[in-house]
Amino acid sequence: MPSDELKSILKKHKLRITDCRTDVLNLFIQKGSALSQGDLEHQLGAYDRVTLYRTLNSFLQAGILHKIPNATGVATYGLCHHTCSPNDHNHNHIHFKCNACGQIECLEDKAVPQISVPKGYQIEVVNMIVDGICPSCA
Amino acid sequence: MPSDELKSILKKHKLRITDCRTDVLNLFIQKGSALSQGDLEHQLGAYDRVTLYRTLNSFLQAGILHKIPNATGVATYGLCHHTCSPNDHNHNHIHFKCNACGQIECLEDKAVPQISVPKGYQIEVVNMIVDGICPSCA
DNA sequence: ATAGCTTATGCAACTAAATTGCATTTATAA
DNA sequence: TTATAAATGCAATTTAGTTGCATAAGCTAT
Ligand SMILES: [Mn+2]
Ligand SMILES: [Mn+2]
Ligand SMILES: [Zn+2]
Ligand SMILES: [Zn+2]
Numbered sequence: 001m002p003s004d005e006l007k008s009i010l011k012k013h014k015l016r017i018t019d020c021r022t023d024v025l026n027l028f029i030q031k032g033s034a035l036s037q038g039d040l041e042h043q044l045g046a047y048d049r050v051t052l053y054r055t056l057n058s059f060l061q062a063g064i065l066h067k068i069p070n071a072t073g074v075a076t077y078g079l080c081h082h083t084c085s086p087n088d089h090n091h092n093h094i095h096f097k098c099n100a101c102g103q104i105e106c107l108e109d110k111a112v113p114q115i116s117v118p119k120g121y122q123i124e125v126v127n128m129i130v131d132g133i134c135p136s137c138a
Numbered sequence: 139m140p141s142d143e144l145k146s147i148l149k150k151h152k153l154r155i156t157d158c159r160t161d162v163l164n165l166f167i168q169k170g171s172a173l174s175q176g177d178l179e180h181q182l183g184a185y186d187r188v189t190l191y192r193t194l195n196s197f198l199q200a201g202i203l204h205k206i207p208n209a210t211g212v213a214t215y216g217l218c219h220h221t222c223s224p225n226d227h228n229h230n231h232i233h234f235k236c237n238a239c240g241q242i243e244c245l246e247d248k249a250v251p252q253i254s255v256p257k258g259y260q261i262e263v264v265n266m267i268v269d270g271i272c273p274s275c276a
Numbered sequence: 277a278t279a280g281c282t283t284a285t286g287c288a289a290c291t292a293a294a295t296t297g298c299a300t301t302t303a304t305a306a
Numbered sequence: 307t308t309a310t311a312a313a314t315g316c317a318a319t320t321t322a323g324t325t326g327c328a329t330a331a332g333c334t335a336t
Contacts, residue, residue, distance in 0.1 A: 016311095016312065018312095018313065020314080021313090047314085047315090048314070048316075050315070051315070055313095058313090073322080
């Protein structure tokens with residue numbers, strides 16, 4: 001993606017434009033799938049782990065990325081494709097984790113179905129994670 | 139829960155009966171909510187961290203516990219209320235995580251709704267985690 | 277009940293990920 | 307261009323998860 005577009009995305013979210021941030025953002029856009037901090041470290045070796053860590057946190061805060069729950073213990077992050085802001089993350093799509101290659105993807109077109117919970121419980125966010133085999137691994 | 143019942147549960151799953159295992163099992167039954175290894179360490183200080191770690195793994199294997207995905211990074215485990223065996227964990231219920239007290243519960247009565255995924259994806263397991271406020275914290 | 281075999285436990289050590297403090301560098305707005 | 311606030315890198319710490327090995331304990335067959 002052209003550098004100008006990357007910068008405008010950062011600007012839109014009121015983040016200072018730095019090399020690390022544009023590179024991280026670009027990687028997320030290129031890859032299309034969810035990435036962990038380790039993925040970033042591996043593919044953007046130029047930057048310190050801590051800087052990548054803080055970049056992820058900035059992006060979370062800003063609403064550029066969302067955190068994807070999973071049982072493996074390593075946090076993964078996906079691009080917010082819809083308009084998200086720090087206080088209003090707005091995600092409603094299913095996540096898919098491939099048991100073969102380990103990749104996690106956002107299935108943007110698949111909405112999380114409506115559910116009900118017992119009396120007394122208040123719903124704030126609903127996450128749905130599908131484990132299985134992705135098309136590339138089938 | 140009476141010691142005899144605890145022992146028979148362990149026996150049913152072909153696990154040797156030890157103090158640690160009966161205490162851990164008893165704690166899960168008493169609490170009713172999901173627990174992390176840290177929770178066990180805190181509440182069953184008599185046992186070594188590694189022993190608790192291996193107890194959790196044995197229980198997972200045996201089908202006594204199931205792992206509950208969440209975005210916090212610490213693994214939590216819940217009792218399998220239905221018949222589960224090592225090769226056939228059979229869970230279909232929603233999990234609820236309270237954003238106030240942090241507790242995670244199994245909503246046994248709330249089934250995970252059926253979903254469809256894009257062509258080429260194969261579903262193996264579906265997890266649904268609801269974040270919100272639990273009745274005790276409301 | 278006991279002996280013998282198998283499994284569980286505790287300790288120490290190690291890995292990996294997440295997190296913090298602080299000095300230095302860099303981005304941005306005046 | 308300069309002043310200010312924020313981002314970065316490095317070092318160090320915390321936390322969770324994991325493995326190896328010697329010892330202790332559970333279980334089964336005699
Ligand atoms: Mn997503
Ligand atoms: Mn459950
Ligand atoms: Zn795959
Ligand atoms: Zn609560």
